[in-house]
Amino acid sequence: MCGILVCINQKSTEHKLFNALDSMRHRGPDDSGFIKKSWFWAGFNRLSILDLSKNGHQPMEGLPGQFILHNGEVYNFKEIRSELQSKGYSFKSNTDTEVIIKAFHAWGNNAFTKFIGMYASVIIDQNTNQVHLFRDKSGVKPLYYFTAPNGEIIIVSEPKALKSLHPLQMNQEKINEILLFRSIVGNATPIKNLHSVLPGENITIKKNGLITKNYFASDKSSLDIQTTKKYDDILTEAENLIISSIKYRLISDVEIGLQLSGGVDSSLIAAIIQTHFKKQELHSFSISFPENKFDESYYQKIVAEKYGITHHNIEFNEEDFINYLNKATWHEDFPIIHPNSLAIMKLTKYAKQYVTVLLSGEGADETFLGYPKYRILAHKNIINLTNKVPGLTKLLPPIGKLKTLKNIISLKGDFSELFIKNSQTILKNMLIDNSDDLVEKRLNYIQTHNLQPETSLPKYDQFTSLIPLLMRFDRMSMSASIEGRVPFCDHRLIEFTNSLPLKYKISRAQLKILLKEIASKYLPHDLIYRPKMGFSLPLEKWMNSTKLTATIDILREPEFLDKNIVNQNMLTQILNTRPYTQDIAENIIWPLLSVELWHRTIIKD
Known part of the structure; x- marks a missing residue:
């Protein structure tokens, strides 16, 4: 992981720019560099993961006049480097950064369709007087651009860096949206004039300040449903994709560890690592609370002992919550949606003693359908039947899950309206601004982007609620100068599971059918099929x-x-x-x- 700062049409002093870059020093404590040209200033803080030598110094110049600032990893860089070598390109380093800039020279924007990884990359092309911004297809790594009143356009990994350069203002509509839905749709942020580069998006900024947007990634929401494959073949393909994703995320020149919660997701990652890529020493880390009902240490111990993992349990208590509150707020950049961010911050600070890369099970629930709300999708046939039989709805008592089913039927199967309205928090009645406007805007957004919950609820979550979870893991791991990696957010895996019929992923009785069946080859039955606990603070x-x-x-x-x-x-x-x-x-x-x-x-x- 690294910290990027680029200023186009520079008017800020170099002193302020260096202060801004220094505010992200935790993202890259190993090396720092900058370049200054007539129309831009670019600075970089490096956390060395691949090729720890000075050959990985950034900003890096590829072919004459092309510079790159790259945060994250392209895991299949060796395969792409071999392809480029066959085309006559030579390399000075063993980094993925050099591969990216030369792949861009060879194939332009299409180079990014070849990459497997998590990245936020900025390519400055002096030959065309353009700056190109790319973000990975799943949105794991952050990248923002800020349009300042004085004409500057500033590109940053973390918005806090802007404080050294310009006064910041709150975007109240986006604050209300966070309070209402715990996520934001689109590229606007809680800070006025600050925009996020969206997953799979390419932003081009010209020297004159003109900004254009395109997508280099395939749209996750428009994949064909696979109906002809046999279940056993789907099971094998899914397992192979998970193994491949984990294998790629073990590529590193520094020590790698694992955030082990004791749930099926992180436990499966641990099991696959030690089954297929046996490490003599693998450290895992977890958080526990003094309150027993939040404690999963029993299951963490089972996995650690079964697979020979050195496990570290870090207790998080009320005093820690108070001590980390302001620190985590500063590192998060935006309002902290999930209070357990503070516990992750303590975990990563402790883990830094042993590792510089940390794997997490984040994203498995959105990829394999692990949230209880997804069960309603298994009732679609009943809903369609009751819509065809007048009066049948009245026979359903308004109790528990039947109440939700009754509500859906009363809306004539309008899942979008139900899920958007039901996902509002209890703050909706307290907001001074009209929350109905935000509901309508979100409904319009999901219509425009083909994210209707009745057909695409997991994809809707991948575009909304998953993004703050990935941001949480990025910011809290980076606070300790640790690179966080998320195997279940491999775009190949997400696109594959999105293309599967629901029956392979959920039933009325079971969530995560596919993942749990894969896990049964590696983990005890009681661990896999126990009730989901989540990661809640008292x-x-x-x-x-x-x-x-x-x-x-x-x-x-x-x-x-x-x-x-x-x-x-x-x-x-x-x-x-x-x-x-x-x-x-x-x-x-x-x-x-x-x-x-x-x-x-x-x-x-």
Whole structure:
């Protein structure tokens, strides 16, 4: 992992630019470099993973006049390098960076269709006076561009770097969207004039400031459903893709470890590593809490002992939550959607003693359908039947899962409206701005991008809720100068599972059918088929502690209230009603607190 800063049409002083680059030093503590030309300034912080020598120094010049700043990994770079060598290209380093810049010279934007990996790459071409931005197809690595009032266009890995260069303003519509849905659709961000390069997107910025957008990746939402393959063949292909994905993510010149939760996803990664690519010493890391109901250490121990893994358990308690709150807010750049980010930050800080690369099971639920909400898709036939038989809906009692089914049927099968409206948080009634406008905009977005939940709910999640999870892992691992890798977010695996019929992934009784059957070759039955626990903090207990009273009370201060985000009377009533329930702590106090802490840390001068 590395930190990128490029300033087009530079007007900021070099002193400010170096300060901005230094604010991302944690992303690349091993080396730093910059180049300055008449119309751009480019700086880079390097975390050395492949070819630890100075040959990997960046910014790197490929062919004359072409420079690259590359964050992440292209895992199949050796195969592509061989292809380029057959075309007459020579290489000075053993890095994927040099392969990318020369592949771009050979094939242009089409080079990125060949890559397997996670990356955010900036290519500056002085020959055409253009800057090209590329982001990997799954959106694992971050990349942003900021259009400043003075005409500068600034490209960054982390928005915090902008604080050294320009005043920042809150984009309240996007803050409301985060509070309402816990994600953002499109490329806008909580910071005005700051845009994210979307997964699989190529942005071209000309010297004169003109910005154009294209996609080099295939659209994950438009793949044909595979209906002719036999299940055994699908099972074998899926397992081979998982093994290939993990094999690629073991390519490194530094030590590699594993975030081991004890759930089926990370446990399967551990099992495949030690079965197919046996490591004499493999370190794994997990978080535990003093409260037993959140503890999965029993299953972590089973996996570690079975596969000869050196396991480290890191306890995370209330004191840690308080100590890491401001640090994590600074590193996250945006409001922290998931409070367990703080625990991941402590884990990676500890893990840095042993490893520089950390694998995680992130993305498996969105790829193989592991969330309980996906079960409703297994009821489509019943829904279609009841829509054809008038009056049958009335026979369903409005209780539990039948209530959700009844709601869907009453909407005549309109999954989009149901899932979008049901996914709103309880803050919707407190927002001062009309939440209906945000609902309508999201409905329009999923229509435009062919992400209707009735056919594409996992893909909808891959474009929305998965992105903050990947950002969380990137920011928290980078805070400790660790490169986080996510095998289940390999674009080949995502595109394959997206193309499969639902019956191979879920039933009314079972989630993650395909993944669990693969895991049964490697892991105990009780581990695979136990109830899903998730990764939750005991927020209810901690938010009711006197130790956090002063922090929560910033929500009573005019500095927050004057932003007019929520109804003040409703908020005051909730804050005065103690003890807080888990629902209040997680879904009202935490989201508002994270917004205010973010504003004071990132936005405020």
